[in-house]
Amino acid sequence: MFRLGPLTPLFVAITANALSLPSLNDNVFLTRSNVIHWGPCDTSFETAKPIPSYPIDCANLTVPLDYTNPNSTATINLELLRIPAYKKPSNGSILFNFGGPGDDGRMSLAAGLDRFLAITGNQNDLIVFDPRGTVNTLTMSCYNDTERAQASLEYPAFSNASDTAVGTMWTSDQVLANLCHERLKDIGSYVGTAFVARDLMSVVDALDEDGMLRYWGGSYGTVLGATVAAMFPDRIDRMVLDGVDNSHEYYHAYEVEWLTDSDKTFAGFFSGCVATPDACPLARDNKSADQLESDFYSFLDNLKYHPLTDGSSIVAYPDFKNLIILDLYAPSLWPQLAVALDRLYRGNITAYTSISSLVNTSLQTTTPESVFGIKCSEKSVRTPTLAGFIPAIEAKYNVTRILGDVFVHQDMMCANWEMQAKEVYQGDFMVRTKNPVLFISNTYDPVTPIVSGKNMSSGFEGSVLLEHHGYGHASIAQPSVCTIKATQKYYHTGELPASGTICEPDIPLFSNKTWNDVMIKLNSTS
Numbered sequence: 001m002f003r004l005g006p007l008t009p010l011f012v013a014i015t016a017n018a019l020s021l022p023s024l025n026d027n028v029f030l031t032r033s034n035v036i037h038w039g040p041c042d043t044s045f046e047t048a049k050p051i052p053s054y055p056i057d058c059a060n061l062t063v064p065l066d067y068t069n070p071n072s073t074a075t076i077n078l079e080l081l082r083i084p085a086y087k088k089p090s091n092g093s094i095l096f097n098f099g100g101p102g103d104d105g106r107m108s109l110a111a112g113l114d115r116f117l118a119i120t121g122n123q124n125d126l127i128v129f130d131p132r133g134t135v136n137t138l139t140m141s142c143y144n145d146t147e148r149a150q151a152s153l154e155y156p157a158f159s160n161a162s163d164t165a166v167g168t169m170w171t172s173d174q175v176l177a178n179l180c181h182e183r184l185k186d187i188g189s190y191v192g193t194a195f196v197a198r199d200l201m202s203v204v205d206a207l208d209e210d211g212m213l214r215y216w217g218g219s220y221g222t223v224l225g226a227t228v229a230a231m232f233p234d235r236i237d238r239m240v241l242d243g244v245d246n247s248h249e250y251y252h253a254y255e256v257e258w259l260t261d262s263d264k265t266f267a268g269f270f271s272g273c274v275a276t277p278d279a280c281p282l283a284r285d286n287k288s289a290d291q292l293e294s295d296f297y298s299f300l301d302n303l304k305y306h307p308l309t310d311g312s313s314i315v316a317y318p319d320f321k322n323l324i325i326l327d328l329y330a331p332s333l334w335p336q337l338a339v340a341l342d343r344l345y346r347g348n349i350t351a352y353t354s355i356s357s358l359v360n361t362s363l364q365t366t367t368p369e370s371v372f373g374i375k376c377s378e379k380s381v382r383t384p385t386l387a388g389f390i391p392a393i394e395a396k397y398n399v400t401r402i403l404g405d406v407f408v409h410q411d412m413m414c415a416n417w418e419m420q421a422k423e424v425y426q427g428d429f430m431v432r433t434k435n436p437v438l439f440i441s442n443t444y445d446p447v448t449p450i451v452s453g454k455n456m457s458s459g460f461e462g463s464v465l466l467e468h469h470g471y472g473h474a475s476i477a478q479p480s481v482c483t484i485k486a487t488q489k490y491y492h493t494g495e496l497p498a499s500g501t502i503c504e505p506d507i508p509l510f511s512n513k514t515w516n517d518v519m520i521k522l523n524s525t526s
């Protein structure tokens with residue numbers, strides 16, 4: 001499953017690696033030859049591919065543990081995955097990051113192989129690595145599985161789940177931040193965006209092409225992109241930043257701007273439903289979109305105090321809310337979500353449960369605490385008391401009703417975080433890159449609003465912001481031939497779309513069209 005984006009609350013059961021503190025390979029000297037030896041990938045990546053016959057390969061690259069200390073010879077291992085260009089010869093490699101922070105890059109690229117070849121135009125090798133903090137590289141995992149499952153039972157993940165949730169979360173987050181420090185203090189300071197930016201350039205160097213970075217970043221991957229571009233402006237060849245996050249906020253605040261359009265996006269679920277009644281059972285009673293939305297919130301508030309059951313499964317606020325959040329990212333799931341809601345409203349818990357499991361896509365990473373390990377160690381704010389933190393909660397509630405209580409847990413962890421990244425980009429993101437950057441923002445994105453795209457584009461000289469007139473998280477959520485052609489052309493020629501370009505998606509809301517239909521249209525018009 002392709003995953004992208006800021007992560008959902010992490011007090012959820014996961015099936016991941018037990019805690020193991022990586023050793024730091026202290027004695028490996030940097031006398032390696034900077035060559036990447038590509039070989040076969042693990043079967044897990046092979047089986048994730050949407051096109052089974054398409055080749056992929058994998059490699060390891062040794063990079064410095066601590067870029068700030070030239071005396072240190074300690075190194076770490078980056079695990080890479082490559083999708084060779086479809087058209088040969090390759091016109092150079094494009095590096096990827098899918099956000100989170102904390103997404104395991106290799107799995108996401110393997111699973112999205114067809115889409116990423118399409119949006120880059122088939123002419124480049126696509127390369128990704130699991131960023132430090134994730135999977136096997138400086139793994140930011142604070143719990144073992146047993147402890148994590150226990151915590152997910154004991155602690156609420158949503159601050160507005162009850163009137164005791166905020167206090168309970170605050171205390172449990174203090175405990176978790178402390179535990180993370182205790183267990184990860186030896187590696188915590190080597191994880192962070194600036195070091196990953198340098199890892200990107202280490203990969204570029206090892207590839208031994210033209211020494212320039214070609215890049216695609218989505219969601220938090222746009223923070224990484226903006227950071228590497230600001231640190232190495234002369235080495236940027238092509239950079240597409242899709243689903244733009246406000247990097248200023250990311251580094252310096254408990255983020256609020258990213259939720260600007262969350263409610264607007266959710267409202268689209270209901271207006272899309274009403275506009276397509278044949279595909280949306282909720283529209284059956286001819287209610288207006290506003291009425292459907294207000295019915296939803298009445299149901300949600302009631303569910304909080306009166307969870308439903310059919311005698312075996314339980315439908316309660318946290319799981320239900322999780323489902324809604326995940327689906328907000330992906331309008332392709334909205335028709336099924338509407339059916340599930342309709343069954344639930346009518347009291348058919350069994351039918352709801354069978355459908356909801358289909359639309360319960362996972363945003364989980366294999367390294368659940370990596371989001372804190374990366375983000376919190378480089379955020380300049382900390383807050384020692386709950387009283388001092390309350391305004392940060394209120395600010396979110398003021399901006400959005402649907403996602404207001406969802407990311408509070410992340411911020412509380414950051415408020416209490418005890419580690420600090422060794423290097424953090426300190427500049428102002430006013431940058432003149434050697435070649436200009438292409439920004440893409442959706443008109444209706446639940447977590448990366450277009451105002452953030454405008455903000456970031458204004459700092460990057462010569463950049464253009466393409467407005468993708470679609471719903472969901474980043475342009476790939478509701479794809480568009482127009483947007484794809486713009487990125488293909490940019491990677492191929494360096495030419496940016498005209499400033500003010502707006503692209504319409506080619507999968508209407510509540511339609512049964514898929515990415516395949518978009519691919520067919522793309523091929524028939526190219």
Ligand SMILES: *[C@@H]1O[C@H](CO)[C@@H](O)[C@H](O)[C@H]1NC(C)=O
Pocket residue numbers: 038039040041058059060077079
């Ligand atoms: C990379 O290193 C890991 C850990 O040492 C090893 O398991 C894996 O097989 C290596 N991958 C490749 C492609 O060489």
Ligand SMILES: *[C@@H]1O[C@H](CO)[C@@H](O)[C@H](O)[C@H]1NC(C)=O
Pocket residue numbers: 068069070071
């Ligand atoms: C590196 O070693 C030199 C010589 O021993 C020393 O002066 C310098 O402070 C060291 N730098 C760091 C970052 O430790």
Ligand SMILES: *[C@@H]1O[C@H](CO)[C@@H](O)[C@H](O)[C@H]1NC(C)=O
Pocket residue numbers: 090091092093209210
């Ligand atoms: C990509 O193609 C262009 C045009 O043919 C060429 O100038 C450029 O050097 C190529 N880049 C790489 C990295 O191969």
Ligand SMILES: *[C@@H]1O[C@H](CO)[C@@H](O)[C@H](O)[C@H]1NC(C)=O
Pocket residue numbers: 018144145146147
């Ligand atoms: C997980 O940690 C707990 C307590 O910290 C310990 O009792 C348990 O044995 C550990 N479980 C595993 C599978 O390592």
Ligand SMILES: *[C@@H]1O[C@H](CO)[C@@H](O)[C@H](O)[C@H]1NC(C)=O
Pocket residue numbers: 284285286
């Ligand atoms: C909804 O509107 C349609 C078309 O106006 C009408 O045929 C139908 O009876 C209405 N249904 C309800 C439940 O009011």
Ligand SMILES: *[C@@H]1O[C@H](CO)[C@@H](O)[C@H](O)[C@H]1NC(C)=O
Pocket residue numbers: 348350351
């Ligand atoms: C619930 O929905 C299922 C599947 O749609 C159906 O088979 C079942 O009869 C429904 N139960 C009730 C009580 O309506």
Ligand SMILES: *[C@@H]1O[C@H](CO)[C@@H](O)[C@H](O)[C@H]1NC(C)=O
Pocket residue numbers: 012013319320322323356357360
């Ligand atoms: C969604 O998946 C998670 C993880 O597998 C599970 O805990 C949760 O109960 C599911 N929620 C729904 C509404 O099916």
Ligand SMILES: *[C@@H]1O[C@H](CO)[C@@H](O)[C@H](O)[C@H]1NC(C)=O
Pocket residue numbers: 391392394395398
């Ligand atoms: C939230 O909104 C209320 C009511 O408009 C206002 O009084 C309060 O100052 C706002 N709080 C924050 C932190 O924005």
Ligand SMILES: *[C@@H]1O[C@H](CO)[C@@H](O)[C@H](O)[C@H]1NC(C)=O
Pocket residue numbers: 160301304396397400401402404405
């Ligand atoms: C918090 O919960 C109350 C009571 O259920 C509800 O009225 C309010 O809209 C909720 N606010 C947010 C941001 O979730």
Ligand SMILES: *[C@@H]1O[C@H](CO)[C@@H](O)[C@H](O)[C@H]1NC(C)=O
Pocket residue numbers: 246248249257455456458
């Ligand atoms: C961008 O966002 C930051 C943080 O919110 C803000 O301080 C700055 O003024 C904004 N810049 C522009 C050009 O809007």
Ligand SMILES: *[C@@H]1O[C@H](CO)[C@@H](O)[C@H](O)[C@H]1NC(C)=O
Pocket residue numbers: 278511512
């Ligand atoms: C897709 O939807 C259209 C219009 O609602 C319908 O005519 C068509 O049969 C559907 N196709 C499939 C494969 O479900």
